[in-house]
Amino acid sequence: MAKKSLQTKLIHSDYTAPEGFDAFPAAIHHASTVLFKDVAAMRSGDWKNKSAYTYGLHGTPTTFTLEARLAEIEGGSHCLLAPSGLAAISMIDLALLKSGDDVLLPDNVYNPNRELGRWLSQDFGITARFYDPLIGAGIADLIQPNTKLVWTEAPGSVSMEVPDLRAICDAAHAAGALVALDNTWSAGLALRGFDLGVDIIMQALTKYQSGGSDVLMGAVITRDQALNDRIALAHMRLGMGVSADDTYLVMRGLPSMKLRFEAHDASARKVAAWLKARPEITRVLHPAFEDCPGHEFWRRDFTGAGGLFSVVFDAKYTEEQTDRFVDSLELFGLGYSWGGANSLVMPYRIQGMRRDWKDAGVLVRFNIGLEDTADLIADLEQALARL
Numbered sequence: 002m003a004k005k006s007l008q009t010k011l012i013h014s015d016y017t018a019p020e021g022f023d024a025f026p027a028a029i030h031h032a033s034t035v036l037f038k039d040v041a042a043m044r045s046g047d048w049k050n051k052s053a054y055t056y057g058l059h060g061t062p063t064t065f066t067l068e069a070r071l072a073e074i075e076g077g078s079h080c081l082l083a084p085s086g087l088a089a090i091s092m093i094d095l096a097l098l099k100s101g102d103d104v105l106l107p108d109n110v111y112n113p114n115r116e117l118g119r120w121l122s123q124d125f126g127i128t129a130r131f132y133d134p135l136i137g138a139g140i141a142d143l144i145q146p147n148t149k150l151v152w153t154e155a156p157g158s159v160s161m162e163v164p165d166l167r168a169i170c171d172a173a174h175a176a177g178a179l180v181a182l183d184n185t186w187s188a189g190l191a192l193r194g195f196d197l198g199v200d201i202i203m204q205a206l207t208k209y210q211s212g213g214s215d216v217l218m219g220a221v222i223t224r225d226q227a228l229n230d231r232i233a234l235a236h237m238r239l240g241m242g243v244s245a246d247d248t249y250l251v252m253r254g255l256p257s258m259k260l261r262f263e264a265h266d267a268s269a270r271k272v273a274a275w276l277k278a279r280p281e282i283t284r285v286l287h288p289a290f291e292d293c294p295g296h297e298f299w300r301r302d303f304t305g306a307g308g309l310f311s312v313v314f315d316a317k318y319t320e321e322q323t324d325r326f327v328d329s330l331e332l333f334g335l336g337y338s339w340g341g342a343n344s345l346v347m348p349y350r351i352q353g354m355r356r357d358w359k360d361a362g363v364l365v366r367f368n369i370g371l372e373d374t375a376d377l378i379a380d381l382e383q384a385l386a387r388l
């Protein structure tokens with residue numbers, strides 16, 4: 002158009018980017034509306050096809066780039082992004098379960114996942130049952146003809162039991178059930194879920210992938226087209242869009258993720274070993290330590306551990322005392338989540354969460370960040386003195 006009014010010019014620019022411009026960071030495409038070249042292109046576009054762009058909610062080159070990279074990291078072939086780790090969990094349940102079905106969840110599962118199971122049981126005609134995370138092959142006895150999905154978490158992110166994933170996958174598959182793994186603890190770096198037989202891997206990208214404690218996002222990764230298509234339908238129906246800027250933040254974290262993870266891991270093992278030698282601590286629940294239930298499965302299946310572990314205080318210390326310890330820490334922020342540069346601490350009332358923990362002392366979970374290890378230990382030492 003030769004002549005445009007000022008108002009139209011405010012909306013339509015004549016600028017076109019130079020041909021051949023390229024850079025290492027993938028371009029960020031902000032889009033709700035996606036433009037079609039012509040009507041034929043619009044009619045032939047299929048939202049399921051990742052080379053056809055139909056609407057911002059169904060994906061842009063920015064989100065498809067991150068999905069492809071995450072699938073590659075996990076050794077899968079398909080990935081779907083969700084606005085949080087919990088949204089990824091709910092998308093899996095809503096895609097794969099319907100009224101009359103049964104789902105099994107470990108007793109130590111990420112608490113909002115347990116809460117979702119309870120909701121499905123109460124209001125949606127689905128049964129959700131909880132199993133001992135160390136059940137291993139014994140899970141075969143719990144699987145019913147209507148059990149469609151078995152959730153696993155390796156390790157449980159508060160009490161840290163490491164499950165026998167191979168045995169659970171074998172039993173579930175023998176009975177025709179799918180296995181979903183919450184693989185957030187190892188970021189897809191230290192545990193190869195698909196190699197052990199897992200069907201669906203869920204990640205909270207909020208943690209190590211972003212690494213900045215500044216973005217919420219989740220991913221569902223599969224290596225089977227038909228299974229991905231079922232979950233993609235729920236993704237579309239539920240409107241699981243993510244923002245282009247958040248996607249960029251996660252992509253920005255990926256190149257340094259493995260180095261950060263290894264630094265968290267090395268420091269966390271030193272801090273855990275120091276705590277293990279302290280008289281105030283009765284147990285160190287770090288999967289790389291023999292104290293940790295399921296340690297043998299960590300040794301068999303994992304190649305690293307990251308920064309998250311828990312300790313159990315001697316039961317002689319009251320909650321008031323351990324609260325004072327937590328409040329006395331200066332370098333550890335009191336907050337949920339992990340995977341960022343800042344060390345975090347969180348006390349848990351584990352006695353009420355798990356049946357077999359009735360006599361345990363207070364459990365305190367640490368996320369070891371990227372501060373100097375000696376400084377963290379000095380901080381723990383001064384806070385223990387305040388017990």
Ligand SMILES: *Cc1c(COP(=O)(O)O)cnc(C)c1O
Binds near residue numbers: 085183218219338
């Ligand atoms: C954080 C977390 C989630 C949920 O991720 P959000 O992005 O915070 O919703 C799920 N599972 C585990 C094990 C987590 O640590």
